Amino acid sequence: MSHTSPVAPPPPPPPMLMSPGTSVHAKDVPVVVNITTGECSWAWEFPEVQKGCFFSRVCEYAPPKHCQYYNVKSILQVGPTCGLVALSMLLGGQPTADYLLKDAIANEFTLNGELFSAQYLYKLTRKHMPGPGACQLHEGLLNCKKVKDLLKAGGCLLVPYDADVNHAPCLKSGHRAHWALIVGYLVDIQDRFYVLARHGKTQNLAVWSLETLSESNANLLEFAQPKGYPDNDFLQPPGGIGGSLGLNERSILVNGLPQQVLHVR
Template structure:
């Protein structure tokens, strides 16, 4: 891993009354870890992983049985563009989320950057990941053999879920729908399965239970007006977010990234 001098993280973007294509904030900085105990010391060579596990209280005192992930740069979203930002992270920041927003608007997939349809994001992903079989739309439980085998083989996932105040998966019936990119996985000594995620609300690498993410993905059934945008119109697919073109039990499976996956254990 390259070592880059730490810098202070950028401030969060201010709420926008009208969303316009604005360049996102892309960061490639060495993660600052301020852990005074020996927690998660097994991951000291991978600071972003160590911090993610420490914050999530995962593998605090014992290393995982298996862990691998892609160390991809974080991108902070501008406006309600979480799905487009997650796709831009997958694509290494090129195209930018702002460019993807222009494309999505032209295809009538979105108004402000929102993507309440996994089918729409799948169409965009397939456009920018050329080649047969580069990605596929998955319907069903995430905590399954197919998804685990994909991750083990170096694959990634674009997943919609309900985000809690700390951005972790929760059950709000779709009222806090958000998108994340799953870049790896971890199995602890009790055989609990976790996924490692990037998304547009933080620079931190997230560590979540796959079962919790799967349950959150399966509870996306209702649209709620985002609190930060009370006067904006948002586009839903026919049938709403719980329909066949929506988000409920939908995700996008990606074969992998061109860079090397890190095998921690």
């Protein structure tokens, strides 16, 4: 195990050193899984990674060729604020999601916290991560060399996608649009590329196929009234979520964050 040193610009605090049993304070308690059958034992020193791979059935019996991630503290969302919470997690909780919500409302990016425009979230990200090259708006498929190289270099992603009932990427034409923060990656022995993700619906670290996430990101075409908010008005950008200012095949690439790296060889 080795640690890369922070490089400019470093908005969030340095990552915490993880050890067996490390706890993370949040508003809920993560699911406790007692893995006793040897699955994902290569990650026993990193319980969140082990649990995420166990749930996703990734690298159960063989270690990955490489796995690295940034130890970002989870924040749970209140209301339809998934994009703002993802940005606050990226920034180490400062500014808070509540502050970002006020900022987004003042800039007429949102009504309730929803962000159906990657361009709007990009503007907020750039505002709170000043500096040349701190972030950029990516247009196109996620499953590409540019995104993989960014993650390998210690970068992060803010990604909209359709969230299934278990919050994993799915294809619902944008009807379940949600934002996640990609904090690392994993490559298995068959060279399949996975991402490690945080989002505002759970404290647990998620492990998703980059290909599946890319397909979900590319199917964000239509707005659907969220079931939990039948009477709320939601702000869509000109052209809707599938337009040039929307979410379809859009993501935010973040460069130069400090990163804790786990080597398994």
